[in-house]
Amino acid sequence: MFLRTIPYNYYALLTLVMIFFLVLTGADYGPMKLNEDNALNGDLFTTDDRPYGATMWTTAPTPAAMSST
Numbered sequence: 050m051f052l053r054t055i056p057y058n059y060y061a062l063l064t065l066v067m068i069f070f071l072v073l074t075g076a077d078y079g080p081m082k083l084n085e086d087n088a089l090n091g092d093l094f095t096t097d098d099r100p101y102g103a104t105m106w107t108t109a110p111t112p113a114a115m116s117s118t
Contacts, residue, residue: 055062070076077085087093
C-alpha cells in the first residue's frame with residue numbers, strides 16, 4: 050500500500066532531485082546568490098542597500114542626528 054503512494058509525493062521527490070542537482074553542479078540560485086558571489090571575492094558584507102566602504106557601523110551617531118526625525 051505505501052509503495053503505491055510514492056508517485057503522489059511529487060514535492061518530496063522533486064526536493065530530493067533538486068538537492069542532488071545542486072550538490073553535484075554546485076549551482077547557486079535565489080537571493081543568496083549575490084552574497085555568495087561577494088563572499089567568493091572576499092567581500093562578506095556588501096549588498097545593494099549597504100555598499101562596500103559604508104561607514105554605518107564604524108562611528109557612533111551624534112546626539113543631534115539621533116534626535117532629528
